[in-house]
Amino acid sequence: MADIVLDHVSKRFADGRVVVDDVTLTIADGEFLILVGPSGCGKSTTLNMIAGLEDITAGELRIGGKVVNRLPPRDRDIAMVFQSYALYPHMTVRQNMGFALSLAKLPKIEIARKVEEAARILGLTEHLERRPAALSGGQRQRVAMGRAIVRSPQAFLMDEPLSNLDAKLRVQTRTQISRLQNRLGTTTVYVTHDQTEAMTLGDRVAVMRAGRIQQIAPPGELYAAPVNIFVAGFIGSPAMNFLPVTLTADGRALRTPLGEWRLDGPQPDDGRQPDVGRLLERLRRAAPPSGERPLVCGIRPEHFEDAALVPADRSGARCTVRAEVVESLGSDKYVHSSWAGPVALGTDLHADLPIDPPLPGSGGTQLVARLDAASRATKGEPVRLWVDTTRLHLFDPVSGANLTAPRV
């Protein structure tokens, strides 16, 4: 087992496009790192460079302290699980799993022992003599995993290994992978664009966009303290709401499309809430007051509540929206609303985000609020919302940087 270090690694393809741009990343020994990002952002390319399937244009790749830029895949001692599984169709499950070992010229008895051990762990024992064509999708996926684990390699690389499974199997297999990695303790890099996988599987998550790493953090921190609009919008489902706002000249209130929200109301009494004073202080530190300035305000859906369910003296902003769609999930209610007018995100900030386009016939800005199931919100009626102003994120509208990211 070993750590993997990417030191200012870049990849430029023959057509001149830079697909991975100056990526620096340290994956600790035994760590489970998730690489997540929108389609085409260079995740697979990064993984292929670690594997040795793609040349590294610039920078240095070290595995276990050794520079491996020029080593072919077979000398890196790394196993990979492909999205297509890439099982050898003409070999049985046993031969598929033992192929690497037989290339390594291990004794036959040893190969049989290791393959059978891996098959037992993955529940493939009764399928060992079958060909991939005779297996179900889930079984093929497990053979692909088995092919990786029999070798006890220094690291596993997985490129969207679950994306060809149906939803139910994906959840099951996700748990299996997590347990397997815990048990083997092998350094793992896992590529996905599924954010549930990203949030549940890894020790840390690296969010990529257009070839650059945006943020590397544990899932909770990524969610609570995104460094920029992209990460904030990419992580979380339903996505964070973005409103175009103006910070007033005194720096203590926001003019929003939903009315003016004061940020300096009475402090919360329970001491658990992050308090507004610190939000303002962080904002002042990141952006010293200089008259009115436009900002992008980010609010997670769960930081709204039905105003009727919040004590009237509780600090925070209140506003009214029209509930266009109300989804009752039993435990919560999702209220969707929208209105015409200026939008918070220019097209280039919006481009890669998994945010739905506006509902047909609705305006430019979309809002999703997650309310308690006890809420009386009904479709087509106005609903009074309470906003937890201590949980707001304020972003620079040009750079997209989070000016208020809480320190975790």
Place this chain on the structure above:
Amino acid sequence: MTSDPAAGNRALLGWVTANTVVVVLSLVPLLWLVSLSFKTPESIGDGRLVPTDPTLANYRGIFTQSLFTRALVNSLGIALISTLLAVGIGGLAAYAIARLRFPGRRALVGLALLIAMFPQISLISPLFNLWRQLGIFDTWIGLIVPYLTFSLPLAIYTLATFFREIPPDLEKAAAMDGATPAQTFVRVIAPLAAPGTVTTAILVFIFCWNDFLFAISLTSTESSRTAPAAIAFFTGASQFAQPIGSIAAAAVVITIPIIVFVLLFQRRIVAGLTSGAVKG
């Protein structure tokens, strides 16, 4: 299909008639040939399909002549070597064409196909002179080279189609499993391309085995004359007797391997021809 049963029957009748005509047209000459091969020199001209007193004398006759037995050995040797080379070299070239993006890849395939369509007859006299100067006139090599020229493009084209259908992820997986490129080719790619390889091999073999033009022009003695060419040198029992019976017997003998091959691999050949034709 039409719902009217009478019209359906008429259509069926039409198909049966058409097929019968085609089969009869192609089989009658063959049956006639077989019939001739069993006839005595005296009854050759009697015009009957079933020989009156069938004899194996023609077969015995050709197998006692070194002219024919030696030619069979030449035919077999030359066709097998050409096939092995065409599939071997063609396989490597086709793999490169299917997998590598190099400048002029399309031009190369186009050029290869162009060569295959070149009229062979126009090459005969230049080759004749060239081979004599090079000293490979009337040798196995002298025939293998032109056979390769015309069968390699076909081999490359068909094999490339098969290689293209193998997912590139398999090569990546093999690389991750620790295989060298050579091991990947031998243990993963080649077995998967085996059906295509067999098809290609059969097509090339048939082409070489059947060739008459190069064989008659580029050979002069038994040292390299192949069976189709040797038949042209058959002589009758006497100066005035026509060697028709022997020729028929020899023709039947050299047709047998082809028939066996085609029957054994019929499905493969059709699959190979169509996939080459449609997907390319």
